[in-house]
Amino acid sequence: MGESKERKKLIFQADEGENPQFGQYDSFDEYFAEKYIFSDGEPLDSREKSKISTSYSQKKNIISKSLVEEWNIEDYRMYDLKDQLSIVMEFIKRANGL
Structure with a gap:
């Protein structure tokens, strides 16, 4: 051996x-x-x-699901990225059947 x-x-x-x-x-x-x-x-x-x-x-799928579960719109209200992030999160949810 x-x-x-x-x-x-x-x-x-x-x-x-x-x-x-x-x-x-x-x-x-x-x-x-x-x-x-x-x-x-x-x-x-x-x-x-x-x-x-x-x-x-x-593990991208698992990471994406975890991100969506923890994501809170209140954390991003002060930024003008709010609407864009919302769209991204919606795509992640749809892609993962959530």
Whole structure:
């Protein structure tokens, strides 16, 4: 038998605080996959980042449903994005049969 690989612990580094810096056309799953490192500080290779990205991508439906459940229009009343966010939330609800 070959050598068994030791499973390393991952750490998520949210270095931007509450305002993530990603562009309009950036993929959230790829963006967040880039935020992981091993607990020893070693960066992940592209294959490992791809696995994380794929995992996030497969969970988009669950993430969307959770967002809709927690979303409250009162949180956005002061912004003129209210109507646009309302439309987006309605599309998410319809797409998920809610």
